[in-house]
Amino acid sequence: MSVYPIIMTQSKFAHKESLSYPYEERGLQFGDGIYEVVRIYEGKYYLFEEHVDRLFRSAEAIKLVLPFNKEELSNLLLELLKRNNMETNGKLYLQATRGSAPRDHVFPVDVLPNIYAYIQDQPRKTNTLEKGVNAITHRDMRWENCYIKSLNLLPNVMAKQVASENNCYEAILHRDGIVTECSSSNVYLVKDGKVYTHPTTKNILHGCVRMAIERFTEELGIPLIEEAFSLEDIQTADELFLSSSTSEITPIVKVDDLQIKDGNPGKVTRQLQSAYENDANIRKENRIGQTI
The missing domain is CATH 3.20.10.10 (D-amino Acid Aminotransferase, subunit A, domain 2)
Structure with missing residues (x-):
């Protein structure tokens, strides 16, 4: 399954090859993060609002403060579809972690979450x-x-x-x-x-x-x-x-x-x-x- 070239990282867009994070990243070291997988049919998200709502519920449950509201995130994810000219069946993967900081079990202070999203082809399993x-x-x-x-x-x-x-x-x-x-x-x-x-x-x-x-x-x-x-x-x-x-x-x-x-x-x-x-x-x- 091929990954489309343009990804969302934080609130910007970049080529997928440019994405990198420090080794002291809390998602990597602690699993300190959340994610969503959204189905795409013919270039349109399915159950989109439900997935966005659940992401914010998960964030609240682990005391992760996302740097945007639901509307702002939704607009970013919709823009991601457009930038990739996505018109087939696929899926969106979205991940948010507590960010990059020196390894310590206690939450870091004044550290921004690491957030990225990408689109991948996903044919129906007929x-x-x-x-x-x-x-x-x-x-x-x-x-x-x-x-x-x-x-x-x-x-x-x-x-x-x-x-x-x-x-x-x-x-x-x-x-x-x-x-x-x-x-x-x-x-x-x-x-x-x-x-x-x-x-x-x-x-x-x-x-x-x-x-x-x-x-x-x-x-x-x-x-x-x-x-x-x-x-x-x-x-x-x-x-x-x-x-x-x-x-x-x-x-x-x-x-x-x-x-x-x-x-x-x-x-x-x-x-x-x-x-x-x-x-x-x-x-x-x-x-x-x-x-x-």
Whole structure:
């Protein structure tokens, strides 16, 4: 996946090769920072305001003061699209750290945050969206503030790697047998026409696509129940699916050695996939996310 040449750094624009930071950078040394990944369809951001809102919530949670407000940041990110003449499917990566300062656990004083954003091509994963994916189960070893989209992702990376080594797309994380989410996505169980997913506590990331799914289920009259389900519940699930900005709404057809029902994506998952595509198309047509 190619990275577009123009990046945003602080509140300016530069060529990607010019970006550099000192070795004493708090994101590198402490993971002291936050990030967002925003989906782009045909050169338009999807769920743009939701991602910007979450970035500011994460910043507040770690006491990181960003040097601009939501409107100013949004305008910078929109300008980034224009400067790169971005008109295809892709993603935006945005990162903010507490800045560069001599290494000390205590927050530095009078130091500006380090902020950068870049755009990368990201084709839709049409094969997995159509056929579904396999997943493994894995113990959730993360910290207690997973609702913060922080740079501290080592447990997620390790779980995702185990999934990859087992030829699986994702790792479904659990704490004492209670499912939280996946290594890089939210996860849902369908039983008797109802969708179950973990409540929005500090133990999971409050996904932007998850918020869209809440809207879709209401519009479709599908009950959405924020209630944690267990590994045992997966044994009798009618459907499973996951969601994220890069995976959209992806069916899970096998978990460990267990096939989910007949091994094909289910009716409810298909309904939500259609709602997602319709919503993305409507937002593109209305140019939502292109002004703030």
